[in-house]
Amino acid sequence: MSRLIVSRLIWVLPVVFIVLVMNFLLTRLVPGDPITALIGDFPAPPEYEARMRAEFGLDEPLWRQLLLYLWALVQGDLGYSFFNRQPVAQLLWERTLNTLLLMVPVLIISSVLGVLVGMYAAVQRSRALDVLISALSLGGKSVPIFWSGQVLIILFAVNLQWLPAQGMQSIRGVDPGWPQVWDFVAHWLMPGAIAVAFNMAIVARVARVAFKESILGDYVTTGRAAGLSQRVVLFRHVMPNAMIPIITVVGNNFSNLLTGTIMVEAVFGWPGLGQVFMTSIAQRDYPVLQGVFLLVTLVTILANLITDILYAIVDPRVRAGYARA
Numbered sequence: 001m002s003r004l005i006v007s008r009l010i011w012v013l014p015v016v017f018i019v020l021v022m023n024f025l026l027t028r029l030v031p032g033d034p035i036t037a038l039i040g041d042f043p044a045p046p047e048y049e050a051r052m053r054a055e056f057g058l059d060e061p062l063w064r065q066l067l068l069y070l071w072a073l074v075q076g077d078l079g080y081s082f083f084n085r086q087p088v089a090q091l092l093w094e095r096t097l098n099t100l101l102l103m104v105p106v107l108i109i110s111s112v113l114g115v116l117v118g119m120y121a122a123v124q125r126s127r128a129l130d131v132l133i134s135a136l137s138l139g140g141k142s143v144p145i146f147w148s149g150q151v152l153i154i155l156f157a158v159n160l161q162w163l164p165a166q167g168m169q170s171i172r173g174v175d176p177g178w179p180q181v182w183d184f185v186a187h188w189l190m191p192g193a194i195a196v197a198f199n200m201a202i203v204a205r206v207a208r209v210a211f212k213e214s215i216l217g218d219y220v221t222t223g224r225a226a227g228l229s230q231r232v233v234l235f236r237h238v239m240p241n242a243m244i245p246i247i248t249v250v251g252n253n254f255s256n257l258l259t260g261t262i263m264v265e266a267v268f269g270w271p272g273l274g275q276v277f278m279t280s281i282a283q284r285d286y287p288v289l290q291g292v293f294l295l296v297t298l299v300t301i302l303a304n305l306i307t308d309i310l311y312a313i314v315d316p317r318v319r320a321g322y323a324r325a
Helices: 002-010 012-029 034-039 046-055 062-074 088-124 127-142 145-159 178-215 218-225 230-255 262-268 273-283 286-314 316-324
Strands: none
Touching (some): 002 012, 012 062, 012 286, 034 046, 088 127, 088 230, 088 262, 088 273, 127 178, 145 178, 145 262, 178 230, 178 262, 218 230, 230 286, 262 273, 273 286
């Protein structure tokens, strides 16, 4: 196991360096000028524009800006947001926590329900259930989030007035304790339900296929012939052999944890990382965009590492392969 972790970590530094340089260059190649976005349409004196460029370091050559950015990263400085007027690290920390409050429950619920639904569909071998699972999976991945989100808002927030339409908490505030918890849950339900349906769809579809193939294995026939119960065969023999593709899908959902909610946050006004990312693109806020890209890169690397470790835990053949390497 340690050899697996070390072999993966060896590639982290060169990958992160290449991504940093590429992201730095790509943000500068995007049409638009951050100073123009900050000033707006109001005509400003050339001296004022020059002073702002010098303040944000945009008057330096591109290669020097890159070196200064990399040196600041080595010192733990992600830069200063042009538009939000605060350190990028502080801004990303606040918004990432909000996104995690939305997406961690989504990831857990969608993964557990997706595996259970896919396993049930494979065990029951019901043609009608298979068709239903396939239809729900296809619908969950195909229906645009901005459309389904607006439908939920119109139904539950506007017509029935059961749930708040946007935000993460009530503007007027609530009493601390359980009222505050219920207020958060009420704001979470609609964006959470949309994200759960979207992520659960692919997990259920992959789990159904994986369990179907695993059930046909010779070890299942041998286990039943040995007198093992259906539950023991299912959870001790079928599930471990079906988990590899499921872990892959869940790992992919985990790597999309921070960026996969951009549309959800935009529709429901959730003050998370996706919302600040969209704002930063419009404002050409280079430091924030670079910070988001760096954060997503690290999360993706972490997700791949955790996925590989889970492979080795679930499948002894993977462990043996790394032990021989």
